[in-house]
Structure formats: structure tokens, C-alpha cells
Amino acid sequence: MSVKHGLLALLERGPMYGYQLRAAFDSATGGTWPLNIGQVYTTLSRLERDDLVAALPENDGQRPYKITAHGRAELKRWFATPVLHVDRPRDEVAIKLALALTTxxxxxxxVVTTQRTATTQTLQEYTRLKTEPGDLPWRLVLDAMIFQAEAELRWLDHCEASLVRHEPAPVADPADIEVPR
Incomplete structure (x- = not known):
């Protein structure tokens, strides 16, 4: 998800200023993608430049923003467009294991064992969080994180099995080989 589209979705609820947007984004994602306030205001500036949001008059030292018709059209397009695998961020664990094999x-x-331990602990924490009250958007984000952790554990099992299958056969020490007489 882009910050741009996240902010547009939040502004579709109504006008907000930067700190409200940051808090709403944090609430909607359960804090899984923390935004710094500078990132929020930089994105708002670009959205305003591109006529996707408009700044409203300052109120008590805060400048709220509202979504424009262009912004609504962009948001509608974003919701209608699937996220493709090529659009997703790189998988650092996969890259780390690929490099570990050749380093x-x-x-x-x-490396696999350390990652499995960390992922298992993360999965346990996510499972614990499911017992706490939360609204549906947070529950859906939490479910996605659980599914991703479970998938990572399955993939790590696959990596370990592949390593065992591709281990080179041990080389025998010539001194241990019996020569027939």
C-alpha cells in the first residue's frame, strides 16, 4: 500500500490535518506500518500539488486537508486495481537466505533456525493479540500478519528440506577405505 492512497482513503472519511491522519493511519493498520509526521506532510504536499487534496483554512494552528474530486477518482482507481506480486516489497528473509547460501x-x-524461532515468536504474539478486543479493520490486518507468518514458517520448512536434499555427499577419508586383498 502506498502512503498516498492510505491518506486519500482516510481523507474520504472527512477533512483531517497531519497529526490526525497519522493517528488514523496507525489505528487502521494496528501500528504495523508506523508513519512519521514528516512523511505525512511530505505526502500531503505532493497530493496537493497533484490536485488530489486541497488545504483548508488553518484552524487553531492546524491546517486540515480534504480530498478533491481528482483524489476520489484516484482512490476509486486504486481500490479497483489489484496489487500484483511485482508491486510488493522485496522479501528480506528470502534475499538473506539466498545470500547466506553463497557466502x-x-x-x-x-540462519534458518534463527529466523524460524523469531517468526514463531511473532506468530505467538499475533495469536495473543487476537484475544484482545479490536475493530474489524485491525482484525483483518492482524489475520493477514498471522497468515504471512504461517506462510513464512512453511517456507522455512521447505528451505530446510531443500538444504538436506542438496547437501553434498560426505567425502570419504582415503585412510578409512578398506582395499580388498
Whole structure:
């Protein structure tokens, strides 16, 4: 998800200023994607430049923004467009394991085990969070995080099995080989 589209979706609820947008974004995503306030205001400036939002008169030292007709059209287009796998961020764990395989002196099994432990702990924490009250948007985000953690654990199992299948056969020490007489 882009910050741009997230802010447009929030402004569709009604005018807000930067700190309100940051708090609403944090609430909607359950704090899984923290925004800094500078990022919010930089994005608002670009949205205003592109006529997707308009600044309203300042109120008590805060400048609220509202979505424009252009912004609504862009938001509608975004909601109607699927997220493609090529649009998703790189998977740091996959890249780390691929590099660990080819980096001398790295114990790939230890890297997999360390990641599995961390992912299992994360999954346990997410599962614990499901027992706490929350609104539907947060529950959906939490479910997505649980499914992603479960998928990562399955993938790590697959990586470990692939490593075992592709281990080179141990080389015998010539001194241990019996020669028939």
C-alpha cells in the first residue's frame, strides 16, 4: 500500500490535518506500518500539488486537508486495481537466505533456525493479540500478519528440506577405505 492512497482513503472519511491522519493511519493498520509526521506532510504536499487534496483554512494552528474530486477518482482507481506480486516489497528473509547460501563461512542452517524461532515468536504474539478486543479493520490486518507468518514458517520448512536434499555427499577419508586383498 502506498502512503498516498492510505491518506486519500482516510481523507474520504472527512477533512483531517497531519497529526490526525497519522493517528488514523496507525489505528487502521494496528501500528504495523508506523508513519512519521514528516512523511505525512511530505505526502500531503505532493497530493496537493497533484490536485488530489486541497488545504483548508488553518484552524487553531492546524491546517486540515480534504480530498478533491481528482483524489476520489484516484482512490476509486486504486481500490479497483489489484496489487500484483511485482508491486510488493522485496522479501528480506528470502534475499538473506539466498545470500547466506553463497557466502563463505555462513551456517545456513543456523540462519534458518534463527529466523524460524523469531517468526514463531511473532506468530505467538499475533495469536495473543487476537484475544484482545479490536475493530474489524485491525482484525483483518492482524489475520493477514498471522497468515504471512504461517506462510513464512512453511517456507522455512521447505528451505530446510531443500538444504538436506542438496547437501553434498560426505567425502570419504582415503585412510578409512578398506582395499580388498
Amino acid at each position: 563463505p563461512g555462513v551456517d545456513i542452517t543456523a
